[in-house]
Amino acid sequence: xxxxxxxxxxxxxxxxxxxxxxxxxxxxxxxxxxxxxxxxxxxxxxxxxxxxxxxxxxxxxxxxxxxxxxxxxxxxxxxxxxxxxxxxxxxxxxxxxxxxxxxxxxxxxxxxxxxxxxxxxxxxxxxxxxxxxxxxxxxxxxxxxxxxxxxxxxxxxxxxxxxxxxxxxxxxxxxxxxxxxxxxxxxxxxxxxxxxxxxxxxxxxxxxxxxxxxxxxxxxxxxxxxxxxxxxxxxxxxxxxx
Amino acid sequence: xxxxxxxxxxxxxxxxxxxxxxxxxxxxxxxxxxxxxxxxxxxxxxxxxxxxxxxxxxxxxxxxxxxxxxxxxxxxxxxxxxxxxxxxxxxxxxxxxxxxxxxxxxxxxxxxxxxxxxxxxxxxxxxxxxxxxxxxxxxxxxxxxxxxxxxxxxxxxxxxxxxxxxxxxxxxxxxxxxxxxxxxxxxxxxxxxxxxxxxxxxxxxxxxxxxxxxxxxxxxxxxxxxxxxxxxxxxxxxxxxxxxxxxxxxxxxxxxxxxxxxxxxxxxxxxxxxxxxxxxxxxxxxxxxxxxxxxxxxxxxxxxxxxxxxxxxxxxxxxxxxxxxxxxxxxxxxxxxxxxxxxxxxxxxxxxxxxxxxxxxxxxxxxxxxxxxxxxxxxxxxxxxxxxxxxxxxxxxxxxxxxxxxxxxxxxxxxxxxxxxxxxxxxxxxxxxxxxxxxxxxxxxxxxxxxxxxxxxxxxxxxxxxxxxxxxxxxxxxxxxxxxxxxxxxxxxxxxxxxxxxxxxxxxxxxxxxxx
Numbered sequence: 001x002x003x004x005x006x007x008x009x010x011x012x013x014x015x016x017x018x019x020x021x022x023x024x025x026x027x028x029x030x031x032x033x034x035x036x037x038x039x040x041x042x043x044x045x046x047x048x049x050x051x052x053x054x055x056x057x058x059x060x061x062x063x064x065x066x067x068x069x070x071x072x073x074x075x076x077x078x079x080x081x082x083x084x085x086x087x088x089x090x091x092x093x094x095x096x097x098x099x100x101x102x103x104x105x106x107x108x109x110x111x112x113x114x115x116x117x118x119x120x121x122x123x124x125x126x127x128x129x130x131x132x133x134x135x136x137x138x139x140x141x142x143x144x145x146x147x148x149x150x151x152x153x154x155x156x157x158x159x160x161x162x163x164x165x166x167x168x169x170x171x172x173x174x175x176x177x178x179x180x181x182x183x184x185x186x187x188x189x190x191x192x193x194x195x196x197x198x199x200x201x202x203x204x205x206x207x208x209x210x211x212x213x214x215x216x217x218x219x220x221x222x223x224x225x226x227x228x229x230x231x232x233x234x235x236x237x238x239x240x241x242x
Numbered sequence: 243x244x245x246x247x248x249x250x251x252x253x254x255x256x257x258x259x260x261x262x263x264x265x266x267x268x269x270x271x272x273x274x275x276x277x278x279x280x281x282x283x284x285x286x287x288x289x290x291x292x293x294x295x296x297x298x299x300x301x302x303x304x305x306x307x308x309x310x311x312x313x314x315x316x317x318x319x320x321x322x323x324x325x326x327x328x329x330x331x332x333x334x335x336x337x338x339x340x341x342x343x344x345x346x347x348x349x350x351x352x353x354x355x356x357x358x359x360x361x362x363x364x365x366x367x368x369x370x371x372x373x374x375x376x377x378x379x380x381x382x383x384x385x386x387x388x389x390x391x392x393x394x395x396x397x398x399x400x401x402x403x404x405x406x407x408x409x410x411x412x413x414x415x416x417x418x419x420x421x422x423x424x425x426x427x428x429x430x431x432x433x434x435x436x437x438x439x440x441x442x443x444x445x446x447x448x449x450x451x452x453x454x455x456x457x458x459x460x461x462x463x464x465x466x467x468x469x470x471x472x473x474x475x476x477x478x479x480x481x482x483x484x485x486x487x488x489x490x491x492x493x494x495x496x497x498x499x500x501x502x503x504x505x506x507x508x509x510x511x512x513x514x515x516x517x518x519x520x521x522x523x524x525x526x527x528x529x530x531x532x533x534x535x536x537x538x539x540x541x542x543x544x545x546x547x548x549x550x551x552x553x554x555x556x557x558x559x560x561x562x563x564x565x566x567x568x569x570x571x572x573x574x575x576x577x578x579x580x581x582x583x584x585x586x587x588x589x590x591x592x593x594x595x596x597x598x599x600x601x602x603x604x605x606x607x608x609x610x611x612x613x614x615x616x617x618x619x620x621x622x623x624x625x626x627x628x629x630x631x632x633x634x635x636x637x638x639x640x641x642x643x644x645x646x647x648x649x650x651x652x653x654x655x656x657x658x659x660x661x662x663x664x665x666x667x668x669x670x671x672x673x674x675x676x677x678x679x680x681x682x683x684x685x686x687x688x689x690x691x692x693x694x695x696x697x698x699x700x701x702x703x704x705x706x707x708x709x710x711x712x713x714x715x716x717x718x719x720x721x722x723x724x725x726x727x728x729x730x731x732x733x734x735x736x737x738x739x740x741x742x743x744x745x746x747x748x749x750x751x752x753x754x755x756x757x758x
Contacts, residue, residue, distance in 0.1 A: 032457030036481035039461040043370070043478050045337040056330035116338075116370055120478060205460055207329070207439030211322055215436035220447035 005175040008186050013164050016193030023196025024204060037202035040111075040120050047110040055103025061096040062139070065089075065150075070161055073154035080151050089150050094143055101136045104129065124198045131194070135187040138180055146178070157185075244519040245542060245553040247562045247725070248430065248450035248593050249488065249512065251502075252574045252581045253423055254713060255599040256672075257509040260421035262286050262382060264501035264510075268425075271500050272487070277479025279344035279369045282381050283486035284501040286423045290397040290411075290652070291384035293422075295340040298472040299585065300398035305334040307433055307470030307588030308526070315527055315589060320437035320468040329439065334467045338478065342379035344369035370478070386419065394419075399655040407649050418647040420599040422656075423509070425501060426473040426486035427584070427592030428452050430517065430540070431526050434485070437468030442483075448562075448727075449514075450593065451488045459483055470588035494727035502722060511716075513569030513723040514562055515576075515593070516542045516553055526589050533586040533659050540591070541576050544569070565725035570712055571595065578709055580668055587659035598657050598665060600672050603646045643669060674699035675713075678706040 028035060041048050069076045080086040108129050111117050143149045156173055163170040174185070195201060268284040287293040301307055305319025317324070319334040328334075347364035355362040368375045384393035400408055410416060428445075432452050435443045442458035443465055445451070454465070454474070461481040465474040474485045489499035497503065502510040517540045525536035542549045544566035553563050566572065574581040574597065581595035643666065650662045658664040674695045681692040696706055712720065 033480075033482070035457070036459065036461045038481035039463055039476075040478070041332060041335055041463065042337055042466075042476045045335060049331050049333075052330045115373070119370055119372075202460055205440065207326070207441075207460070207462060209441060210326065210439040213441060216431070217435055217441060217444040218447045219444045 002175075005171060008182065009160075009171045009174055010164075010169045012186060012193075013169075013189045016189040017164075019193045020195055024201065027196050027201060028204070035201055035205060036199070038120065038199045040117055043116045043120065044110065044114045047106065047114070051103050051105075051107035051110055053103065054099040055107060058096045058098075058100030058103060062093065062100060065093055066153075069150065069154050070158055073158040076150055076154045080148070080154075086148055086150070090143070090148055093150065094140070097136060097140045097143065101133070101140065104133050104136060108133070124194075127194070128191075128198050128200060131187060131191050135184065135191060138184040138187060142180055142184060146181070157181075243542075243549075243552045245516055245549060245556045245558060246447065246450070246519050247553075247558050247566065248515045248517055249428070249493065249724075250450075250515045250569075250571045250575070250593040250595065251425075252511040252571050252595045252597065254509045254511070254574075254581075254597040255420055255422065256597065256601060257507040257713075258286070258421040258423055258599075259507045260286055260288065260385070261506050263504050263506050264423055265381070267500040267504035268486075271489070273484075276369075277477040278475070278484060280338060280341050280381075281475040281477070281484060283473070283475075283484075284423065284425045285381055286385075286421050287382070288384050288386055288393070288419050289422045289656070290394040290400065290419065290648075291387065292393050292396045292398075293384070294381050295336050295472050296379070297396060297398050298470075301470060301588075304336060304470070304472065305467055306472065307468070307585075307590060308431070310527070310530075310589070313527070317433055317437055317468055318470075320433070320464040325437055325439055325462070325464045329462055329464075332463055332467055335463055335476075336466065336472065338370075339379075342381060342383070343375060343377075345375060345377055399652055402655060402660070403649050403651055407651075411648060411652070416647050418601060420601050422584075422596075423501075424471065424473070424584070425594065426452065426488070427471060427590065427594040428486075428488060429593060430519075430522055430591035431589065433468040433470060433588070433590050434465035434474045437464040438462070439464060443474075446490075449490075449493065449725075451490050451493075452485070453487055453490070454483055454485055456480075456482050456484075470585065470590065471592075493724055496724050496726070498718075498722040498724065508716070508721065511570040511574065511712075511721050513571040514544075514566040514725055515569060515571055516544050516549060516558070516563070516566045518542055522591065525591060530587065530659060531661065533589070534582060534661070534664060537583060537586060537591055538576060538579075541572070543576075544572065559725065559728050561728070562725040565723050568723045570716070570721060570723060573708075573712060578671065578705070580671060580709070582657040582664065582668065584657060585659070586657075596657060597672070598653055598668055600669060600676075603643060603669055603673065643673075670699040671701060671709075674701050675706045675709045678703060679710050 041052075076089075079089065111121055111125065111129075146152070156177070160169075160171065160174045174182070191200070195204070264284045265282055265286055269282065272283060273279070273281045282294065285294050293299065295304075297303055298306075301309075301318060307318055308315050309318045345366045345368055347366055349364050352362050352364050365374050366377050367373060384390075387393045394412065395408070403411070428450055429452065430450070432443070432445060434454075435445060435452060438454075438459075439462045440458055440460045442455045442460070444453060444455070446453060459482040461476070461483070463476050463483065465483050465485075466472070466476050468474075469485075474483055476483050489497070489501075492499055492503075498512060502512055521536075521540050525540055528536040544550070544563060550563055554560070571581075575595050581597045583592045583595055586592070650665060651660070654660050654662045654665050677687055677695045678692050678701075681687040681689065693703075696703060701709075
């Protein structure tokens with residue numbers, strides 16, 4: 001049992017994180033053309049709405065929730081100190097989880113029942129669907145059966161995650177948790193590890209920059225004013241892209 | 243004054259014969275690939291007709307382009323707020339059925355099917371699924387189908403034309419059509435660039451070509467919605483958007499783009515325009531009535547010393563300024579005022595201009611009494627009760643302008659955002675040139691009459707001859723005035739040769755070191 005715990009709760013996270021980091025940077029740097037969300041809306045544009053929208057907004061909320069708890073566990077605990085606020089957080093998170101599950105199931109059905117989509121679907125897509133559905137179901141199961149998740153996540157799991165990032169893995173508390181929670185942890189790290197090999201990479205390049213960049217973009221091959229100015233010194237670094 | 247240069251185009255619609263050679267040249271070079279089969283960076287439409295994708299001009303359906311609301315100009319179907327909220331599902335994205343499902347035929351079946359009682363056939367198969375399909379639509383399905391209920395009568399430009407006027411338009415005797423070849427307009431205020439969340443689309447500073455960086459595109463697919471001309475296409479296989487690149491590798495090498503080079507009717511002109519980038523914003527925000535005037539005001543006179551000085555200060559190469567002075571586009575658009583942008587009301591400031599077709603004017607028909615004519619005919623000749631006749635007379639100078647086959651509104655909704663006066667003015671000029679040339683070559687127009695026409699249209703005999711020469715007899719290098727791309731500057735900017743003396747320099751760089 002100990003070796004299993006050691007492998008799934010210590011080794012797997014490190015392998016997953018290393019693969020994720022190296023793989024994503026490699027793919028971004030050398031395979032830029034393959035960095036895409038590979039949208040299939042163009043081939044099927046109606047059923048997608050009932051899958052993509054509930055899934056993406058759901059996952060956005062759930063992921064942000066986990067991230068916030070990971071970054072400021074005390075903040076979550078302080079928020080949860082009043083029962084009403086705890087209920088608001090738990091219920092809204094559960095609703096977003098349900099929305100995520102409904103979206104995933106709709107996406108899955110859509111992808112495998114629309115003839116055209118067969119030709120833009122690969123094996124990795126199936127793996128992602130399975131992993132995400134499993135992860136959502138275990139997440140909902142845990143949230144329903146072991147209350148209140150937001151509180152004990154902050155006290156139990158966050159120290160474990162922190163210990164991983166501090167390179168001093170401490171699984172003494174986590175290894176005593178029920179197997180469904182462990183499955184959820186293993187699923188999470190597997191998904192992280194699989195990101196660079198799947199279309200999930202598109203979540204690494206969200207277009208936040210769009211919010212503050214000017215609408216129009218003009219690019220110059222050379223610093224057009226400087227390159228023609230006689231005062232510009234004739235040096236190794238000629239003005240470029242200014 | 244922020245002077246920049248733009249490679250712009252003029253398509254002379256009267257010369258277009260609708261042969262689709264341009265489309266094929268483009269397809270062979272750029273879009274003959276998986277996922278791009280349905281894309282026609284260059285396509286030719288029959289007008290009146292619905293075009294490709296079907297009814298692309300109807301922005302109530304496609305939500306493309308910019309719209310002015312309460313004095314503010316915003317993207318109609320995309321933009322920062324709308325684009326990011328709809329990023330998971332774009333409600334305004336056209337799907338493949340709005341274009342057509344690409345297909346091929348099983349040609350091998352013709353050769354390889356076993357001997358039998360029936361003639362083998364080549365069945366159409368989808369290029370997406372590979373399965374046999376019933377072809378419902380093609381890229382030029384409306385070709386020459388003016389007057390048909392499915393295509394011509396669904397033309398979005400008929401919106402402001404009364405049903406009675408439409409009836410007249412589609413009477414068999416009066417029916418007319420013309421071709422509208424379209425490529426990316428390489429706009430000065432491109433909606434696709436503005437809509438791209440990942441910032442993959444940009445306008446090249448040196449020549450104004452609008453390009454999509456394939457490495458940065460993440461398939462958020464907002465550009466497809468935003469482009470009102472539907473000239474940004476989504477490659478369903480690679481998950482990247484693509485568009486016309488104005489054959490920039492050819493332009494940099496001094497060659498005309500493939501569609502223009504192959505044009506059989508020689509309708510296409512390409513040249514440099516110098517424009518004032520400071521005025522773009524006010525032109526975009528301008529009043530509906532002055533859209534064309536504002537756009538033409540952007541374009542600067544390449545002979546004006548002030549403009550030349552400002553251009554040089556701004557880093558515009560001497561060769562580019564020189565090319566601008568010989569630009570056929572400048573002549574058609576600014577000097578002669580003959581070419582107009584397509585749908586200026588989309589406010590993208592397109593840099594592709596069209597000389598509106600004279601066909602519906604010159605070939606107007608009128609009712610005549612043909613009893614006398616029929617009396618002269620042989621008794622056994624087939625007689626038909628036809629009272630319509632093409633009017634080719636010069637009895638009335640502008641007579642045909644009033645009895646043209648299309649309502650003027652139709653052409654105006656295409657090329658001048660509904661301003662009929664601009665179309666009339668352009669047509670008068672085009673007709674005056676013809677009447678002037680008719681005086682010289684046919685000789686059945688009196689000098690007084692021809693001169694009066696020219697004067698009325700605001701032309702002189704010399705100008706009319708210049709228009710005639712560039713329209714009918716231009717040489718290759720007069721149609722395409724392409725400035726040098728100055729790749730040498732791009733190379734120089736990397737390294738000073740003095741610093742790298744004695745190093746290798748062919749493709750790679752490094753100290754020359756003898757191996758051991």
